[in-house]
Amino acid sequence: MAMPRILQRQPANRSLVSHCTHHHIAVFLLTFFSYSLLHASRKTFSNVKVSISSQWTPSYLNTTALELQPYELWNSSHLFPNAEDATLFLGTLDTIFLFSYAVGLFVSGIVGDRLNLRWVLSFGMCSSALVEFAFGTLTEWLHFYNKWFYCCLWVVNGLLQSTGWPCVVAIMGNWFGKAGRGFVFGLWSACASVGNILGAFLASCVLQYGYEYAFLVTASVQFAGGIIVFFGLLISPKEVGLPELGDEQDGSAEEDANKPLISNNEEDEDDQNYSIQAPDTINQPKPIGFFQACCLPGVLLYSLAYACLKLVNYSFFFWLPFYLSNNFGWKEAEADQLSIWYDVGGIIGGTIQGLISDMLQKRAPVLVISLLLAVGSLFGYSRSPNSKPINAFIMAITGFFIGGPSNMISSAISADLGRQELVKGNSEALATVTGIVDGTGSIGAAVGQYLVSLIQDNLGWMWVFYFFILMTSSTILFISPLLVREIRLLLHERHLRMRTG
Amino acid sequence: MGCPGASGPGPRAWVLRLLLGLAAWRGGAGGRSPVCGCCPGPARNGSSVASYCRAHPALELRGRCCVGPEPGAIVGLDLGNCSLTLLCAGFPDASAAVVIDLTENPLENIPNASFQGFTRLQSISLPLALECPGGSMAWDRITTHSDSRTCQGQRNPCNSSGELAWLCPENSLCSPDGPGLVQCLCSGSYHGYKCLREGTFPMLLFYGILGAVTTTLSLLAWGTQRRKAKAS
Numbered sequence: 190m191a192m193p194r195i196l197q198r199q200p201a202n203r204s205l206v207s208h209c210t211h212h213h214i215a216v217f218l219l220t221f222f223s224y225s226l227l228h229a230s231r232k233t234f235s236n237v238k239v240s241i242s243s244q245w246t247p248s249y250l251n252t253t254a255l256e257l258q259p260y261e262l263w264n265s266s267h268l269f270p271n272a273e274d275a276t277l278f279l280g281t282l283d284t285i286f287l288f289s290y291a292v293g294l295f296v297s298g299i300v301g302d303r304l305n306l307r308w309v310l311s312f313g314m315c316s317s318a319l320v321e322f323a324f325g326t327l328t329e330w331l332h333f334y335n336k337w338f339y340c341c342l343w344v345v346n347g348l349l350q351s352t353g354w355p356c357v358v359a360i361m362g363n364w365f366g367k368a369g370r371g372f373v374f375g376l377w378s379a380c381a382s383v384g385n386i387l388g389a390f391l392a393s394c395v396l397q398y399g400y401e402y403a404f405l406v407t408a409s410v411q412f413a414g415g416i417i418v419f420f421g422l423l424i425s426p427k428e429v430g431l432p433e434l435g436d437e438q439d440g441s442a443e444e445d446a447n448k449p450l451i452s453n454n455e456e457d458e459d460d461q462n463y464s465i466q467a468p469d470t471i472n473q474p475k476p477i478g479f480f481q482a483c484c485l486p487g488v489l490l491y492s493l494a495y496a497c498l499k500l501v502n503y504s505f506f507f508w509l510p511f512y513l514s515n516n517f518g519w520k521e522a523e524a525d526q527l528s529i530w531y532d533v534g535g536i537i538g539g540t541i542q543g544l545i546s547d548m549l550q551k552r553a554p555v556l557v558i559s560l561l562l563a564v565g566s567l568f569g570y571s572r573s574p575n576s577k578p579i580n581a582f583i584m585a586i587t588g589f590f591i592g593g594p595s596n597m598i599s600s601a602i603s604a605d606l607g608r609q610e611l612v613k614g615n616s617e618a619l620a621t622v623t624g625i626v627d628g629t630g631s632i633g634a635a636v637g638q639y640l641v642s643l644i645q646d647n648l649g650w651m652w653v654f655y656f657f658i659l660m661t662s663s664t665i666l667f668i669s670p671l672l673v674r675e676i677r678l679l680l681h682e683r684h685l686r687m688r689t690g
Numbered sequence: 691m692g693c694p695g696a697s698g699p700g701p702r703a704w705v706l707r708l709l710l711g712l713a714a715w716r717g718g719a720g721g722r723s724p725v726c727g728c729c730p731g732p733a734r735n736g737s738s739v740a741s742y743c744r745a746h747p748a749l750e751l752r753g754r755c756c757v758g759p760e761p762g763a764i765v766g767l768d769l770g771n772c773s774l775t776l777l778c779a780g781f782p783d784a785s786a787a788v789v790i791d792l793t794e795n796p797l798e799n800i801p802n803a804s805f806q807g808f809t810r811l812q813s814i815s816l817p818l819a820l821e822c823p824g825g826s827m828a829w830d831r832i833t834t835h836s837d838s839r840t841c842q843g844q845r846n847p848c849n850s851s852g853e854l855a856w857l858c859p860e861n862s863l864c865s866p867d868g869p870g871l872v873q874c875l876c877s878g879s880y881h882g883y884k885c886l887r888e889g890t891f892p893m894l895l896f897y898g899i900l901g902a903v904t905t906t907l908s909l910l911a912w913g914t915q916r917r918k919a920k921a922s
Binding site for chain 2: 211397400405419420430
């Protein structure tokens with residue numbers, strides 16, 4: 190009964206209300222933590238690698254004559270002859286995961302737009318939790334170690350995990366309008382980093398009981414998150430009778446035209462529940478096809494740009510601790526801790542740049558300036574002296590200029606693209622577009638992991654940085670057509686405003 | 691023997707022992723283990739095994755074995771003058787033996803691992819051609835006779851500071867495993883393969899808390915968010 194009141198107040202100050210309801214806060218937190226939990230379980234896997242590889246191998250002894258006894262306790266596991274082979278296999282699992290994740294993103298975006306986003310997200314979280322449980326806990330309890338079984342499970346896990354990102358971005362896009370999107374999404378993209386910290390924390394807490402419990406705990410928490418999402422998440426303001434967002438300013442007329450229809454639905458629903466389906470199917474927008482979504486302006490270019498940028502960003506994610514301990518001889522734990530600064534820079538960068546892009550109402554110029562500075566900071570970082578504070582500082586700056594734009598493309602810009610004028614009102618494209626952008630990005634990231642190890646092996650670390658610079662420049666190249674268009678629009682708007690004003 | 695980390699014989703070992711015992715009972719052999727009947731006749735009168743067995747009233751001779759006081763435990767084993775070139779198949783059954791006599795046999799070489807688990811062995815007599823199992827460092831006294839060698843007083847290889855300074859991996863401790871042989875067993879509360887695990891995961895506590903938190907948050911979220919939602 191409070192609803193009609195909200196609705197009546199809605200047209201007056203929509204933007205204010207849309208930033209104030211507790212629904213927005215709940216949606217922000219639920220999507221934030223559901224993606225955090227998905228990312229936490231990935232981090233768990235990378236943090237228990239040492240334990241897993243020692244579970245899979247017999248004891249390593251430098252003198253072959255002395256074999257540790259009893260045999261069952263020290264040498265009975267023979268999945269891999271030594272730790273190097275196990276590490277190689279774990280790296281292969283990472284690559285398998287990234288590829289199946291990328292493929293999954295294309296699919297689950299489409300699925301998300303056609304089915305209920307909440308069901309897809311909740312299903313993805315719970316089922317991926319079950320797969321992780323089977324991968325890490327069940328195989329250990331049953332002492333069933335099989336390479337192919339592990340590979341299959343990780344492929345399935347990649348596919349299921351990929352449901353997360355398109356769904357949460359689509360839901361966030363439904364709730365937060367373009368006006369404050371850059372800032373809100375910038376803040377919200379911290380979810381991946383928070384997930385990393387959460388995963389590292391959970392894993393380190395229970396690792397003493399055995400690596401299987403690290404999987405058990407993260408999988409259980411993720412499963413619980415899926416349940417909470419199922420019971421608590423509102424996928425769109427529509428669901429509680431709030432009007433849908435009118436993204437562009439000029440869309441407000443159309444939005445107002447829809448209003449009576451929505452409030453009518455609301456009254457119907459209060460009296461008779463069974464009649465919901467009829468008005469709902471009429472109101473339900475027709476989802477957009479995969480190729481249609483690819484052809485939306487900006488989608489292809491941003492996807493390619495993101496492929497290059499995510500390559501650099503994920504290379505930092507995967508290789509930074511290794512680079513630090515390899516190049517400067519710092520301890521692995523210290524290097525792990527230090528690499529957090531890259532994430533910190535990325536979060537701050539994403540938020541501030543999002544805020545600036547909100548004020549400017551254009552995102553491409555902010556991206557390009559940030560990426561130009563990123564080239565400089567990459568160059569500077571490659572020549573960082575052997576000093577932890579200085580290195581951490583330059584690392585944070587690099588994170589600011591690379592992680593920031595990366596976060597912005599994968600969240601705020603994906604939401605912009607999926608809700609642009611061309612698709613608004615008559616089709617659902619948000620999850621599909623997010624899936625395409627992030628999927629292309631993930632392919633870039635997967636290929637990048639391979640290339641980085643190849644370049645580092647053959648040419649050394651300095652060339653890895655040159656490769657990063659090249660990739661960042663390619664990102665700028667892919668964005669430049671959009672930059673030209675947006676600057677032209679910006680000038681045009683200013684021109685109009687000057688005329689009218 | 692046994693499961694990783696478990697101290698003492700595991701269930702599999704017990705089953706094996708039971709089957710062996712049954713087999714011995716059916717066959718009506720002198721001893722309970724085939725090793726006692728591996729060589730015909732009783733223990734030789736003058737052997738160290740026979741004298742050891744007589745000196746302890748709780749023990750009795752059965753076939754080639756000196757058995758007691760726990761049922762089936764082989765305390766002594768006399769395989770002297772048995773024309774053995776290799777040890778009998780059931781030899782590991784005698785792993786609790788204190789006295790063993792292998793003299794007057796054309797034994798050529800006994801692998802060290804044959805004595806794995808023979809931690810109570812205090813005296814072993816061998817043909818002169820053979821060295822003491824585990825090497826001379828593994829024994830306190832070695833006496834040689836005209837055609838035999840007796841090794842007495844098994845040393846604990848974990849305590850020796852010399853060449854046999856055993857380094858066990860993290861979380862495990864050295865423990866004797868027969869003459870000159872050691873094993874590494876998990877120390878303290880460590881357990882599992884390679885002693886990588888410590889303590890037991892508080893399953894009930896974890897799922898209790900997780901369940902309670904999940905229920906609370908789900909109810910809270912449903913009550914404040916989805917209760918008023920249209921089904922879609």
